[in-house]
Amino acid sequence: MSNPPALVSADFATSAAIRHGFYGRRGGVSSGDFASLNCSEFCGEARHSVQINRRRVADSLGGHPIFTNQQIHSNRVRSVHAHTDCAEIFAADGLVTREAGLTLGVLSADCAPLLFADPVAPVIGAAHAGWRGALSGITDTMLAAMVQLGAAPNQIQCAIGPAIQFESYRVGQEFFARFQADSPIQCEGCFRRAPAAESMASGKLSEADGSNDSGDPGYYFDLPGYLRKRLAHVGITAVHTRADDTCTEARQFFSYRRSCRHGATACGRQISAIVLA
Numbered sequence: 001m002s003n004p005p006a007l008v009s010a011d012f013a014t015s016a017a018i019r020h021g022f023y024g025r026r027g028g029v030s031s032g033d034f035a036s037l038n039c040s041e042f043c044g045e046a047r048h049s050v051q052i053n054r055r056r057v058a059d060s061l062g063g064h065p066i067f068t069n070q071q072i073h074s075n076r077v078r079s080v081h082a083h084t085d086c087a088e089i090f091a092a093d094g095l096v097t098r099e100a101g102l103t104l105g106v107l108s109a110d111c112a113p114l115l116f117a118d119p120v121a122p123v124i125g126a127a128h129a130g131w132r133g134a135l136s137g138i139t140d141t142m143l144a145a146m147v148q149l150g151a152a153p154n155q156i157q158c159a160i161g162p163a164i165q166f167e168s169y170r171v172g173q174e175f176f177a178r179f180q181a182d183s184p185i186q187c188e189g190c191f192r193r194a195p196a197a198e199s200m201a202s203g204k205l206s207e208a209d210g211s212n213d214s215g216d217p218g219y220y221f222d223l224p225g226y227l228r229k230r231l232a233h234v235g236i237t238a239v240h241t242r243a244d245d246t247c248t249e250a251r252q253f254f255s256y257r258r259s260c261r262h263g264a265t266a267c268g269r270q271i272s273a274i275v276l277a
Contacts, residue, residue: 003060004028004037004053009159009240013117013274017100018124019061020115020274022161022242024252028053030268033259038268040107042070045268054271058103061275066105067095068271073111073132077125077145080104093138094127096145103275109254110246112163112223113272116142116236118151124274129227131175135182139230153235161272162244162253166222169247169257170194173216179226185233190226191219246270 004027008020028037029052034045039057041050058066065086069078077094080102095104096116104126106113111133116125123146129138146156179187194217228239246253259267 002027004056006060007162007242007244009115009161009242012115012157012159012240013119013124015117015119015122017122017277018117018119018274019277020117020159020272021057021061022113022159022244022270022272023057024162024270025254025268026252027056033264033266034268037270038254039105039271040269043269044266054105057105057271057273061103061273062101062277064101064103064275066103066271066273068105068107069093069095069128071107071128073128073130075133075136075138075141077127077138077141079145079149093129093133094125094142094145096123096125096142096149097276098123098149100276103273105271105273107269107271108161108163108246109256109259109267109269110164112227113161114139114142114227115159115161115272115274116146117157117274118146118155119157120155121149121151122276123149123151124276126272126274129223131171131221131223134223134227134230135179137184137230139227139236140234143234143236156236157238157240158231158236160224160227160239160241162242162246162249162270163224164247164255164257165243165245166192166220166225168245169221169223170218171221172218175221176219185229187226187229190222190229192222194218194220
């Protein structure tokens with residue numbers, strides 16, 4: 001059995017003791033809308049297939065168990081240890097550890113996966129950041145949780161993996177206004193007004209995705225760019241960003257927005273993971 005293909009950030013966490021990978025949708029056993037490396041048990045697929053897919057990812061990173069959360073678009077972060085039950089699921093969007101042999105995973109399908117590492121401490125982390133988590137400060141709580149475990153802000157690196165990119169992320173006026181009102185940093189540069197001739201056709205997308213059906217042409221939103229600004233705001237400047245667009249690269253990635261627009265009934269989730277070897 002070959003390992004599923006993974007993308008990496010070449011300059012991120014160059015210590016030999018840290019392994020990471022951004023896995024797409026290829027290299028698994030799932031079929032249909034979940035083909036083929038769906039790693040989420042919360043999107044309707046048979047658990048057996050998900051377990052096989054996750055085992056393949058785990059094996060490619062050294063065979064260690066993968067910890068994930070039931071992600072809720074929050075700024076909640078939990079710490080995991082050798083005695084933590086890998087099968088126990090918590091409602092949170094971030095994970096941190098300082099113990100070797102514990103793989104931290106984050107699931108995504110347009111939201112941004114963020115992997116963190118202080119190779120000196122050493123401490124690692126993984127976070128899921130949609131617009132809600134980004135706005136509520138998942139980056140801030142990740143920093144605080146890592147520092148509590150001994151990390152130093154000036155040593156922490158972050159890699160932002162494949163996510164929906166600027167040109168694919170159309171949002172409405174209310175979304176823009178919410179960021180203007182609630183963001184603790186200036187964020188105008190993360191928005192670009194859409195041409196008036198374009199419609200906001202959103203299919204079955206929900207308010208949670210930032211869309212609307214008002215007829216307003218709306219804006220384009222740069223989620224990775226906003227996350228970079230939030231990271232810099234808390235002192236994390238070593239940020240490596242992949243430019244892969246989950247929404248447009250259908251052969252490579254799951255995308256909630258793309259699935260909704262095409263009328264799909266389900267959407268898988270890719271996994272990104274990091275481990276202290």
